[in-house]
Amino acid sequence: MTLLAIVISGFVLAVAAPWVTRATGKYAGWILAALPAAIAGYLISQVSSVASGQTVSVAYQWIPGLGIDLSFMLDGLSLLFALMISGIGALILIYAGGYLAGHPHQGRLFCFLLLFMGSMLGVVLAANVLTLFVFWELTSITSYLLIGFDHRRKEARAAALQALLVTGLGGLAMLAGLLLMGHVAGSYSISEILSRRDVLQSHALAPAITVLILVGCFTKSAQFPFHFWLPGAMEAPTPISAYLHSSTMVKAGIYLMARLTPALGSTELWQWLLTGAGAATMLAGALLAMRESYLKRLLAYSTVSALGIITMGLGIGTEKAISAAIAFILAHALYKGSLFMVAGAIDHETGEKDVDKLSGLRSAMPILSIVALLAAASQAGFPPLAGFVAKEMMLESALHAPIIAVALTAALTLSAALLVVVAGLVAFKPFFGGERPTPRHAHEPPLSLLLGPGLLAILGVAVALVPGTLADPLIAPAASATLGTESHTHFKIWHGFNLALGLSAIATGVGVLVYATRSRWMPLAGATAGLDRLSPTACYHGVLRFVTAFAESQTRMIQTGRLRDYLIVIFLVTIGVVSYPLITRVGPPVWNELGTLHWLDVGIAVLILLSAFAAVTAKNRLLAIIALGMAGLGVTMFYVIYAAPDLALTQISIEALSVVLFVLVFRRLPDFRSLSSRAGKLRDVLIACAGGAMMAGLVLMATSYPSATSVSRDLAERSYPDGHGKNVVNVILVDFRAMDTMGEITVLAIAALGVYSLLKLRDRIDEQPSASAPSAGGRA
Amino acid sequence: MQILIAIIVGGIFACAIYMILRRSIVKLIIGLALLGHAANLLIFSAGGLSKAHPALVRPGSTSPPEPYADPLPQALILTAIVISFGVLAFMMVLVSRAYNAVGNDDTDEFVNTER
Structure with a gap:
């Protein structure tokens, strides 16, 4: 028990040291030295019994699952070292009180010294190598704080x-x-x-x-x-x-x-x-x-x-x-x-x-x-x-x-x-x-x-x-x-x-x-x-020097700071990983199916693809926004045909809102410029085509398996009796999967907060006279 | 029908990826919007496409008339549409804010701007 107290007391007093120093001023060193002096006194009282061959030891379970104990012992070797640490520690605290008299951070110095003393006592009193190691590392850390005490230098x-x-x-x-x-x-x-x-x-x-x-x-x-x-x-x-x-x-x-x-x-x-x-x-x-x-x-x-x-x-x-x-x-x-x-x-x-x-x-x-x-x-x-x-x-x-x-x-x-x-x-x-x-x-x-x-x-x-x-x-x-x-x-x-x-x-x-x-x-x-x-x-x-230079160069190589480079890596890895099983498992597409398609389906498909392509190639941002809206409309029609009226309704209102927002925000942004080189564009086209092909393959794979309808069937049949709603999709959203919807609302709320605070931030910065950046619109 | 939706989804994805890889941050956002459409259609097709009845319970009955479209992917997509709009709105404001700060819409220039 006393051994544990000896080790812990240094840490406890260390926490109190700054206050003690503030309260007692120039006597702080003398007062704080009482603890190591008392420890030294106790150790001296143990000298004769240790010299006759007795060892004192205590053990506390620490991490019993790993067989790690917090255990301490006092034998001849520990005693000699512990006595030097506490005895000289007491003298050093007194000395530090005089040496750094009036130093603004004297309390901090006492704190570090006591922490260090506690760690050292832990090292020499430890009866378990892992306990010893923990205190050993504590001495490294506390000595770092001590050596760097004049941290401004x-x-x-x-x-x-x-x-x-x-x-x-x-x-x-x-x-x-x-x-x-x-x-x-x-x-x-x-x-x-x-x-x-x-x-x-x-x-x-x-x-x-x-x-x-x-x-x-x-x-x-x-x-x-x-x-x-x-x-x-x-x-x-x-x-x-x-x-x-x-x-x-x-x-x-x-x-x-x-x-x-x-x-x-x-x-x-x-x-x-x-x-x-x-x-x-x-x-x-x-x-x-x-x-x-x-x-x-x-x-x-x-x-x-x-x-x-x-x-x-x-x-x-x-x-x-x-x-x-x-x-x-x-x-x-x-x-x-x-x-x-x-x-x-x-x-x-x-x-x-x-x-x-x-x-x-x-x-x-x-x-x-x-x-x-x-x-x-x-x-x-x-x-x-x-x-x-x-x-x-x-x-x-x-x-x-x-x-x-x-x-x-x-x-x-x-x-x-x-x-x-x-x-x-x-x-x-x-x-x-x-x-x-x-x-x-x-x-x-x-x-x-x-x-x-x-x-x-x-x-x-x-x-x-x-x-x-x-x-x-x-x-x-x-x-x-x-x-x-x-x-x-x-x-x-x-x-x-x-x-x-x-x-x-x-x-x-x-x-x-x-x-x-x-x-x-x-x-x-x-x-x-x-x-x-x-x-x-x-x-x-x-x-x-070598380590820092190497770290810097490889960080520069991997972390270019350009979003595009990261995205290319992500896309290429995904395409590579997903394509392999797709190619080996999904057979070639059944092209002759194309002949059996309804003209409306084909028309919508052409509308979507052409609008998406137009959004990509548009030289003018208004044109791009309109094309994007057209693509959205095409998707909406698709939902209409395939029996998803709720989706169609949501999509079309969101599409309208998006177009308005785009126009408002992009009004003040610069017009499109051609920034990439021809080779860069070609590379991106290749990555894009590979990504598109992969996704098309994924659709083919997903649709080639019979869809599991049991969950949906269950939900549809319980919708009215249990949820008292006739629109199954709505019942799923607000009843069966209400927590999901709750999460969705939270996301929207956070996005709205983000939008609001960004707009506020801009207002504040615009108010500063030094802000020379062009002011932007889009306060939607 | 699968082949058509595969072409649509693949086509939109290709356009989206190309736009996301552009240096202009405005094009990046257009790419993200396209990506949202493509992802939604992918989920939609994975649920099995059918030109059946919508999953609505008629008066006097307790379950929707057979055959009806799978309601579960629709519910998921509904959530996705709304969330992607939220994210898009946030992105747009962020981009215009970034443009104000940097004075440029080129993401490569963002790297060299310390502020």
Whole structure:
């Protein structure tokens, strides 16, 4: 019950957020943060019971016919993620309250943030892969709204769309993978799936399942080559970047990989895909960061790199590596959340986001500088901080990786060195050195902007200093849930003098050296710009351009916008489809029947055909209208001869009305012109003749069957006794088929309304002085 | 008799289709009016043609005298005639309105007119 409340409450509060914001003004952030704080409080109270191996779970029937449940569970892995989401969420809401103070759409931002938080909690607490998928997609949609928060800016819209398309397409692949997995495992419940490892891994579809699900995870967690949307997403206001791109959304893919490790993990495919993508992402992120000078983009690329490290750890898959990955998740969430908020605070208080133009802010904002240094030192992996411990653990497990250990270790060491450079650029460069003027007068940010980064930075120290109380109860159960067996690895600072420590020292040393001499390396980073043509971003834009161009060209081809083209297609298809059975079933017409016809019939037929032909060939519209009326008269006579007096009466009155209407309306229209080319006319004549022949064949076919008279006979005989009417046709209309007639009257009423409103509309437009179009008559 | 009505219906349909495919919107409407006649005659012939008595009950009797023409298609056509008139009237006003807006009766020109 509590779990459901945890997930739902975010959505409920999101709806109320705009009103709360309006009512409480600048305190809104603090007030709204109470909910995630309470959730975090509840989760903390569950830590000890979860650490002792208990899991809480609830299930509600959702679509019982399809075996889809709305079910949630809380185990070690869910707890760690849910705690990060709610805890950092509370700090972010407070931060956003200060960051966007007085923004006209602050309420909307809170609403989106809470919606997003609810979706993320749903993802990590879901106990059913389909429940998980629904919340997964909700995070994609809410992050679209968040990244595009400044929707008036084109770049923000493009970045939001890019993130949505990449993660959305990945989500589709993942849905296919999840469905296949549920099908093979025979259940969509996560705990059932995890218990069927042997069935899943021995199945022929296992590789497809693995690849499809990993595509979803890789796009969501910005793994190479899908990493490019994450730096783009920096268009969002900083509170959003800090939340989505440090601790939560980009970790959703990591979460799912960890979650499914007991079922899909430790196959060769899994190992190679995860370590390969992870190592590539780690290096690409770290190297690409070297080319950036904007605070948030630097952080974004270092996030990409960190996500790669975590994926690599999950891919290595040993107990140590999994524990290291989990430790890295926690450490990274703490320092990256803090650094993003620091970057936002710098931008907010100085108006400058380019590192190259920031210097010597230490004296203006001393507290922020300490917070920044603490968080950055954790990213750089300096002892005694959480980042250091996580890095040590990761190096240790890379050294003992079952595959390509040397390459992984080397890549990790290089990335660690480059992350030191990023840390220096983000947290050292802006605060030290000579003071430089900034667009805004620099001063210490308010409490709301300091609380979040400060608390996270302090936690980064505390976790490392008292790991027994703060880190182990979270990391060990999460690692156990990922491994599927009990984890015995502990989170501790000192592992003795070993190779990992040596490598760490080398990485730090190289990093500091590169930072100190960075001016020499800059040209090297610039030289790589030529490779951008081949980058995934370029591919994305290329594909997008191709798709829109293709859609446009084929739409233009099919949708010409000319009525005639559509009609030709309709006629040709109908003629083709109907003619075939007509030709095969109806024999040749009995021409000699013509000799037996009455002269009156023939005369009427000639009158109708000649008038219709005259209406077609008339050079003058009045002539055409008269010919049309003549044809109508001919049809009327036909009705007279063939015992249909009601039809004849109706037809002749309608015909008269039509002619009057035609004359009135067409009075002001231009005279006929010859618009089509000779070839066009010939084509239309051919289509018309084929259509006419088809209809003639249809008449022959219809009349060659004996008509079923039983219904008509019944109606005729019941007409007087039941309907009390002597005219059978009328009784059918107003009695037996009264609903039909009712419908007919409705159609007429609607047509009349349409005519009336069109005439009114014209009057209004005619009254406007700018209307230069010729006024028309026909106010019939 | 079938052959004659087949020729009539086929002939009117051919004229109607040709007119509907014209660029002039006025001709399009004339084509639609012709199409209505042809469709009605098709239904009429499908009910079986006979130069019999109309389906009217004479005084003193309870059912129409044999043989009488099938009343059901007639009822259907009656509805069709009236509705096609309604649609035609709406079309005509719409067309004259469109002509006012575009200043042309060529449907190809309508495509290029943005308003």
